[in-house]
Amino acid sequence: MRPEPLRPTDPVRLGSYELVGRLGEGGMGTVYLATTPAGTQVAVKVVRADLAPDDEFRRRFRSEVARARQVPPFCTAEVIDADPDAEHPYLVVEYVEGPTLQQVVDGKGPLTAANLHSVAIGVATALTAIHGAGIIHRDLKPRNVLLAPGTPKVIDFGIARDIDGAHTANTSPEFMMGTVAYMAPERFGDDDVPLTAAADVFAWGGVVTYAGTGRTPFGGESAPATAGRILTREPDLSGLSGPLRELVARALAKDPADRPSARELLDLLVSSPSRPTVSALEGQPDLRAAANQAQSVTGLMPQPPAAEPNALVPAVPGLGEPIADDPVRMRRWFLPVAIAMLVFAVIAGAMLVVFSPRTGPVAGADEPSPVVVSSSPTPPPGPVLIADDLDNQRLWLAKTEPDGKSSCAFAGGELRVRIADTSLYKCRGPQDTLPDDMTIDVGVRLLTPNACAAVWFHFKVPSGGHLVRVCQNNIYVGAHQSTAVTVSRTLPLDQPVAVGGPVTRIGLRVSGDTVTVTRDGVELGDAPLSAADIKGNRVLLGIILDRDVPEAGAAQVGFDQIEVRGPSAR
Template identity: 60%
Template sequence: MSSQPLRPGDPDRLGEYELVGRLGAGGMGTVFLGRSPQGRPVAVKVVRTEFIRDEEFLGRFRSEVSRARQVPPFCTAEVLGADLDHEPPYLVVEYVDGPTLTDVVRERGPLSPAALHSAAVGIATALTAIHGAGVIHRDLKPGNVLFALGGLKVIDFGIARPLEATSQHTRTDQMVGTVAYMAPERFDEHPGLRLGPAADIFAWGAVVAFAATGRTPFQGDSAPATAMRILTQEPDLAGLPTPLRGIVARALAKDPADRPTARELLDLLLTSGRSATPLPVGEVPDDAGRPPAPPAATVTPYGPAGDVVAATGGGMRPRRRGRVLLAAVVLLGALAGGGLLVAHRIGAVPNGAAQTSGLGSAPTARVTSAAAPRSAAPTPGTAPILAGTRRTLIHFVEVDRDLAMPYPDEVVTSDGTGPDALFALVPAGVDFLIQSQAPAGGEPPCLGAKVLPGESAELVATECTPTKATLFSVTATGAKDDKGRPTYTIYNDAHGTLQWRERKPQVYLEFLGDADTGTTFSFVDRGPL
């Protein structure tokens, strides 16, 4: 993980730890690169200023630190120290120097069968240790899996919670995590009452599927559509080798009770074969000689009082239909209106199109109207743009200007009337390439980042190849512009948030840390591609 220089106002020391750079920022606070008195690099997580008077948050933070100290460090970032009485409080953990699973898949494509099995075992081992200490990770995703010298590490316990403190420390109107890796129970009416270690097992299945194919197993054309697939559809596991495919299918069961525990998952992986032959779509794996996982979507007609009677390996038992339907209704209304606090990235694959970004070649169909009703879209008119089927203006909300890219290498703002202001958001996994639609000879260029002296990067025209410099995430803010269009932030993992500098007119990228995002965007439909 690369660091950025410290900014004016940043501390240069906390306790015995010298701070030498910034590693990133999140909902809980800022993470600094530090150095111990022995010269060992460490990551120092500092609580955000606005939270240091929030007793609920501090209680959650104290619980996190207490439990995280009990997690064995062999597959996780070791907790090295903390000062909970300091203002602001901070936590010191092992600095893990290595690329994330997201980076590896983006740059090199899906993992080989041998590397995939090794990663699956490593993550399951980490979950066994985490759950054994009474902690739920809650945000297991490829970005929190690091390939370090000496082995794989699962990091970021910033939103892990003690098992018995879940309902105490998490309000029912809050959800923390990334939609594509969330278990169905995360979308329940009262998620804190049901959330347990099984939610991490579901996330494990989604992460392993991503590592194997470069796509998530429930990928839809928006976050709400993805969530609806998680609630109502079977996962797309085409391309996973046997018997791993069967194990992943069991981990992705809709009902938490049908998923293995972390220990059982690890046993399945260690005793299974390592066949590298992908299964054809629709073929049922033998799951290393074990009975196949119960098909979550295969049910008998409704039983008494609205129950669904589902077939399981042990016979018939009732399931509540009302809970799933209520969860779907709550999900659609809340996500469409921005009511749930969900950290997510919006990604999609055009209808019938195969991914050609190097992240996997198996086609992923868009969600049909039966699986994701129109009301599940983030807002009318936005979903086709995010699906990569429409041209769009990228409108700077705060300055009432539009992004433009006069060919071949200049990125500016304009009044949006010229062809150089037309773009397409080309889905690439969970991120996007932003491709110019201005008429020009040859392949139209994409936006890319060029590093500037200091902390920021400027935007330039470059080849449309998925790299750290050209992949952008698009995240809804929950607000609207003066025309009633939803607004978004645009972010590049390697260089930061897309911004507009007024005093010296320039479009640039910068890591903002705790600072507010000063630039947001809305999309203006300009017709089909």
């Protein structure tokens, strides 16, 4: 993206950044090319001067900064700095060299087949990661796709919204947040119609159509005419062909329930046996790496297709044939669907952003109860759903709270969780929706005497989840709902967990309303899952303060190599 010269009214410096050119302008402000004191080029987005005093726009800009920090940088411009409270609020991101998709198509015409597949995969990769962070972009269009070296990047979250509770907030085709040609039909409805990530998938279909044909699929002479065509006509996909055309047609379905998710788009694009897709990935290792990382963020690793080179991709529930016996699931496109794989079936996730609520005091444990070793045979292992060595950012992510008192960080080849002046903390992890029955195996270390390693399962915001705490002398099984931590069973440890000692492997076999706990392969006993109103399906890792240890100061635990398996086939 080539900068334009600064205008006489433009600032020349913001904080420590020297502004040297203009990169673009939008409804909320202007994006400048700037240099850091070290001479590095960055992009600085500045809120318009007339909007800066407006509390609502400051709130939106502050929200944009928070959202931008949540999205993995492999598909967007990485956030470097921000000051939402400055006189002229600004956001600093990496400067991505490369033209926009709009500029390339306008200047050179539609993309070739291989380049078109690269863009389709790249934008689907970005949306998978964006939606995985719990965000809806709301303004995906060719101007917001940068054809950066290595892999396309999706930019500009100026009007993005959280997935949870997002609404359209539209009034008429003349005044809308977004670009009409790429807006889904549901966005032209009532203000109280909830907006889902399916709207971004519709925009993906429009962007790919434009990239491959040089025109939008519902082109009209005006914004109202285009909106009318989006609502009443089928898309014009002439110029597209093969499996990609079929995917675009699905993405442009009128009913959001009939569209695939971004993750499903990516899985089908990457594992499709069509030659253009394969060549696009083979020729661009960065694009392949980004697609793999986006898939790994949600826990599903791509498998080699078993079909012949020219075979069709098998139908997938929610993407192909309707699920006749489950009309609710047909309507709820964003619920998990079964992806047919050669080796095993895994669950693709509904994506919600992890948050760490403030909590009150942790309820005390009950009295130790006798250990009863189960006599039932151990079932054979099921398919691997999640596997992470926890030695660097992959499925679990590093984060530090603004006050610096709680953090998740990777050090010494493990995930370390630290708290100070709070009772518990959860790390941001994969968004997968997992089955009710599963096994969890994870290595834990207690790094301070006052710490307990915590594993949540069946977790859902805001209802909470079941909780296992591994402390020095006991393992507590119970539930965490709202701010209350309760205990249904205490499993005493014959040998205490050594503080700062070697990794202890903790196994949890969840079956029905019971969890069986093991330590280093030795079964300790069963515990009831008594909180019947817990209906979540996620696994989280974190820390809880051990109230039985009076030691003051920060508490810290470590996690090493986690594996989550589904139920066995039998």
